[in-house]
Amino acid sequence: MRGVAGGRREAATGFEVAFLDPEEGEVRRRLEEVTQVAFEEASPVRAFPSYRGQRSSPGFYYAATMQAHVGFESWLERDEVMALDFDPDVIGFAAQPFWLFWPDTNRVRSHAPDFFVRHRDGTGVIVDCRPQERIKPRDEAAFAATKRACAEVGWQFRLVHGHDPMWRANVRWLAGYRHLRFRIEPVSSRLLEAFAQPRPLIDGVQSVGEPIAVLPALYHLLWSRELRTDLGSRLEASSLVARSRP
Incomplete structure (x- = not known):
């Protein structure tokens, strides 16, 4: 070690x-x-034991x-x-x-x-x-x-003792996209350009492409802190998202 x-x-x-x-x-x-x-x-x-009836x-x-x-x-x-x-x-x-x-x-x-x-x-x-x-x-x-x-x-x-429930729920969602396989190019680079200034999440996503294809890359960028938003509030289409400062 x-x-x-x-x-x-x-x-x-x-x-x-x-x-x-x-x-x-x-x-x-x-x-x-x-x-x-x-x-x-x-x-x-x-x-880390696991057994029937475990609390x-x-x-x-x-x-x-x-x-x-x-x-x-x-x-x-x-x-x-x-x-x-x-x-x-x-x-x-x-x-x-x-x-x-x-x-x-x-x-x-x-x-x-x-x-x-x-x-x-x-x-x-x-x-x-x-x-x-x-x-x-x-x-x-x-x-x-x-x-x-x-x-x-x-x-x-x-x-x-615990974590803020809303923050925890948002981070848990983003954690589903924590693996590097979700940093899809050129989508990720285009998202960073799209959110150079704060704008609603869905607006920036739709400017890059079809949401179902773009959202996984967006969630990964939020997880990696390359993009930022207020995770103390519910993460949704209207959430303001911006590119993080270096």
Whole structure:
């Protein structure tokens, strides 16, 4: 697993990390010793079980960012994976990247964060997903410890409770066109020209060609952020669309 620049080297207070190294297998190190590990490429440290009567909804999402599948264990995690894939500042992410261990009174506690994310500037981010109403005292302690660990090595920590329903619905629609096969030429280049200035979605599409042939390319350009629109409102024919600034 290649090294990544960034991260402080201050001594961490009792935190250890266990992860799967492609050459050494399972390894366990002090937290301050793993700040250069590319956890955005890590294999999951535990499985994503699926069985009859299961309350959660595990699965795999194809991430266009890395052109690889990423596991999730709930709809909230699936939505967060999709949001990470849509974020232009994110260059990679992995699910269940490691076990974090820390001393707690007379025992050692452990927690496997939901995701490790790498931003374009090299920053590492730990993401945990849990609806607010489902957070128990044990969860609060685990999240607080994870946040402390992140602070000690220069990572960020985010606890995701949910996403705006309208934004989520729009991005989920666009995610259906995230694969590069939908960047159809010369249609895509003509769409970028058509939306050089803001105009209603359907007007720009019809100026390029038959909507049924042009819309897939338009949705891909919105997904890739080459075109922009207000995703906080319902995406429809009248939505104003414009070419993104470089």
